[in-house]
Amino acid sequence: MSETPASGPAGPASPAEQRAPRTTDGTAREVTPGSQAAEGTYRAQPVSFVRRGTRLQGRRQKAWDDHSDTLAVDVPRHISDTSVHPDYVFDAQEEFGRTAPLVVEIGSGLGDAVVFAAKENPDKDFLAVEVYTPGLAQTIQKIVANDLSNVRVVQANAPEVLSTMLEKASVSQVWVFFPDPWHKTKHNKRRMVKDTFAPLVARVLEPGGVWRLATDWSTYAEQMRDVGTDSELFTNAHEGELVGAQSPLTQARLSGVDCELSEDPDSVGGWSPRFEGRILTSFENKAHKAGRVIFDLTFRRL
């Protein structure tokens, strides 16, 4: 199933909005929570995911049935079932019953990283943003198994969470670990981390807040580095580090594992050491097995 669109807040109608679903008499369809449309765009840009199996079975279904009321944020929808109504604002204090630094993981997958971090950091609250229903159910299972009160999940398209659902400057860290690489050139436009994404992350981060990224695809790593470097809203916390022979990009080029084989050293650097708070997930493990290089980046909100 392809993903469905959601319009942004007020402003001139974008082409995608103009193509928004219509009723049979041609008027724009009423926006109701959970209602469905049939395009894979948000603000006229393709979304970064394709909906995969949404059906749950067995223990995942039970975990969802028993705990989604308390652990999954109940989001009013706009157009699709992964959209966020632009009027909805998340109240972290109300949700967690306390005031604590909020860490948001985008594309949390099966929940390994967020659950590990939440266990290690009981003084922080965590919001796992994911569209993949079985992944969310598995995350819920892990939250319950670890008896954690400092994690919530939300099933939603991340750019919408960052654009309107989270309050400005309300987040201490945003994590984007191993986002789908969309590595074929014709699919690059689906990548989540692109120039339009940086202002959305900047919007929710408090001054000095941290944006952590990791990927195992060298061309995406370069794109991420450019996005952070070109944004006036961020500074690279490891500017000029891991350059030349030390650079993971130089290593990828020398091996030709996922890019053109080349002896050109990376003269820019700016890569971070591996983030200690990141547990090895199955996605990262697969990358290691395939011989791909891991790239970490850390940007600080100015």
Ligand SMILES: C[S@@+](CC[C@H](N)C(=O)[O-])C[C@H]1O[C@@H](n2cnc3c(N)ncnc32)[C@H](O)[C@@H]1O
């Ligand atoms: C390659 S997986 C990595 C999962 C996890 N971060 C890890 O390292 O194990 C990328 C995840 O991002 C999710 N995703 C992709 N685009 C998204 C979006 N726009 N909003 C929320 N989640 C998204 C996918 O469903 C998928 O689970």
